[in-house]
Amino acid sequence: MDTVWLFVKAFVVGGLICDVGQLLIMRTKLTNARILVLFVTSGVFLTALGLYKPLVDFAGAGATVPLTGFGYSLAMGAIEAVNRYGFWGAFVGGISRTAAGITAAIVFGLINALVFKPHAKP
Amino acid sequence: MSRVPFTPEQYGELVSKLTPPSRMLRGYWRAFWVGGLICAFGQALTLWAERLNLGEITAPMFTTSVLVFLGTTLTGLGVYDVIGKYAGAGSAIPVTGFANSMAAPAIEFQREGAIMGVGARLFTLAGPVLAYGIASSVAVGIVYWLIRGWVL
């Protein structure tokens, strides 16, 4: 039962975060790239203000999988690294905590370009 | 001088009146269920990572990498753009969408070569996200460092 509740929370919170993005797509003239940048930076600043961590504790992947969660990891990484290394931690923490995701995207992206051909749309 | 019987303002109003609106409810519903499903799948990966005893630091890496792998592969197979057309933000906002934004230009520009085609274009859409995400995390880190020094 607890497991089911975990999934429900992730589904609903994740879906709602995506709906915020959908609202921006349909109601504003913001380009996709701007919306994505907005999501990451809001994730960073909400985390800095201590507002995003409770959402992650509550919804798990529902809060970490959307791009705001990428911002959350960046900010948490920077803060933890400052705790550990002092000032220079601010320059280290963000990337090191998100390194797996970024590297995976670069490597799989490159492999994709080797393996697949562009498709025309029907 | 112009034969057009409207000012730009009047014409702008006419244009918005005659342009059909996006179908809002349908858009929200699709973004919600697809986005939610991707997150729920991420949750399943997290639970699986716990089973594998991956630990607090490596478990999220596992989840993210698997989602990124799926995002890029579905992009290469020509499936992700179909999902994206249906779901909009529902598939753009999750990390799989970030993977799609890197894999799509990499595939599209392979004919322009490995360096300025694939290598450079990989970051056409992801570049701004990384640049501003990382820069703002540095800003947060510095402010945190200042406050910590000042408070303690």
Added chain:
Amino acid sequence: MSRAGSQTFLYDRPPLVAAHASVAGPKEGKGPLSAWFDELLADDLLGQKSWELAEMEMVRRCVQAALNGARMTDEEAQAMLGGDLNNQIIASSFAARSLGVPFIGLYGACSTFVQALVIGAALISGGYLENAVCTASSHYCTAERQFRFPLELGTQRPPQASWTATACGCALLKASPERGLKVTAGTVGRIIDLNISDANHMGAAMAPAVFDCLSAHLSDTGRKADDYDLIATGDLGWIGRDLLLELASAAGLELPPEKLIDCGASLFYQEQDAHAGGSGCGCVASVACGWLMKRLEAGDLKRLLLVGSGAMFSPTSSQQAQSVPGIAYAAAIERED
């Protein structure tokens, strides 16, 4: 009298449309006009290495088909006037390279085909050319990656967005006393900008330019919309056509809706997910060469006014937040019995 009013050429020696050809892509081949096109492509790549090369091959085939239709060789063709949507119009110029025909490259965005007709007819009427190959092409995949996003990116298109047609049209104009389809008048439009900044909404950006060019044509020639059997605009799409009708009615210009069709709105079924309709240089070119000229030849129409319109923006001007100016050219094509 070879000039009327402020913007119109009346051709003293109206050139004959000696032959015409059209090529359309797979999606266009599933649309309402599929039976009219001379060649339907089975795939978008035509066995080439890139979309750009595929578009060049499409242009080459289309021009070749028109030359064959007029029983002419490449050497006999005196000029090729054409353009496309690629940067530096590479599809047309590379096609001209393989054809070896003297080349006049044009750019009028989606209006390029009508621009080519207006200029080609003037050069022939003025005696500078005996014949001219007028062509324009567009390819969904080349346009999309240049103006918008990579094909594989999962994005939604707004309802006002149009779909760039994969198509090419070619008309061979010739100085000839023979009867048949004649290009009798051409109007060069002005750039009109009513400050539409949404580069997706090309119908809205171009409708004022079409209206301006159409009213210039009618007042310059002293004609009424009723003097034509059909006025075909390209490519305003469904929304842009409604806007044109609104503009006409507000200005007191008589424009009966049943006489007005739009090439972009005719190319696809609404269920084909093309949103506002087809667009691209190849849209008006293929619809005019494939469908409208055949209807003129069949006697179903006698006088046609073809009004091509273009949205003169580039990715750079869009990113610099400039508005989207529109242009239009009109060519009167009449059947002489």
